[in-house]
Amino acid sequence: MSLKYAVLAALLEGEASGYDLAKIFDVSVSNFWAATPQQLYRELERLTDDGLVQARLVAQERRPNKRMFTLSPTGRQDLAEFTARQPKPTAARDELMVKVQALDAGDPTAVRAHIEERIQWAHGKLARYERVRAHLLGDLDEDTFLREGERVGPYLTLLRGISFEEENLRWGERALRILDGRTATTDRERHGGTA
Numbered sequence: 001m002s003l004k005y006a007v008l009a010a011l012l013e014g015e016a017s018g019y020d021l022a023k024i025f026d027v028s029v030s031n032f033w034a035a036t037p038q039q040l041y042r043e044l045e046r047l048t049d050d051g052l053v054q055a056r057l058v059a060q061e062r063r064p065n066k067r068m069f070t071l072s073p074t075g076r077q078d079l080a081e082f083t084a085r086q087p088k089p090t091a092a093r094d095e096l097m098v099k100v101q102a103l104d105a106g107d108p109t110a111v112r113a114h115i116e117e118r119i120q121w122a123h124g125k126l127a128r129y130e131r132v133r134a135h136l137l138g139d140l141d142e143d144t145f146l147r148e149g150e151r152v153g154p155y156l157t158l159l160r161g162i163s164f165e166e167e168n169l170r171w172g173e174r175a176l177r178i179l180d181g182r183t184a185t186t187d188r189e190r191h192g193g194t195a
Contacts, residue, residue, distance in 0.1 A: 003043045006033040008052065008071060008079045012151070015070045017058075018044055027132055028154050031125075031161025044069055052078055100175070112179055119172040122165040129162050 010016075010024045021044065022037040029035075035043075044067075047053040052075030055067045071079070096114055103111045136155050137145050146152060 003033070003035055003039060004047065004052075005079065005082050006035065007040065007043050007047060008075055008082075009153075011053065011069060011071045011075070012079075012153075015068050017066045017068055019066075021069070027128075028158065031129065031164070032157050047075065051075075108179065108183075112176065115172050115175050115179075119169060119176075122168040122172065125165045126162065126169075129158060129165065132158055133162075 006025075006029055007021065010021055010029050013024055013028075016024060018037070018041045021040050025033075025035055025040065044053060044055075048055045048069070052072055053069050054072045055069050057065050058068050059065050096118055099106070099111050099114055133155075136149075136158065140149070145155065149155065
């Protein structure tokens, strides 16, 4: 899948500038698709050129004029066709996992620090996701929102992002316990069986 469909899906939220779209990505789409603001701006230009997005210029008094983007009818149709196609299975591509795989040939202390950093990152993302969840729910409880909310898609992707980060925490904490256990065993062996 290209960035194209992630941008089109984000524009379902309504008209947005490139800056607004970057914020939407940061808050809601980043739990399943990452993109830099520069990538978003380039993709918006391509989508406009392809007629999938419409742009209008908004004059501002004390700031440069800005372009606002919306889904065109063609873009909405393309997005609808995309949702009907069978998705390709995904495979994890994670640099940390390569480092962990090579742990025995490398620096275990550095890899341990990378795992600790991933745990901290997951805690931070979970806190942010909980703020997004509170915003999406508003005054509704989850069951009411899931039955009656205007758009359930962003909430379902948020739940997937939460599950992903919770699993990162579980794995990271277990990996640290295993590494700590191996370190304790190695220390005992070095000291003749006494720790």
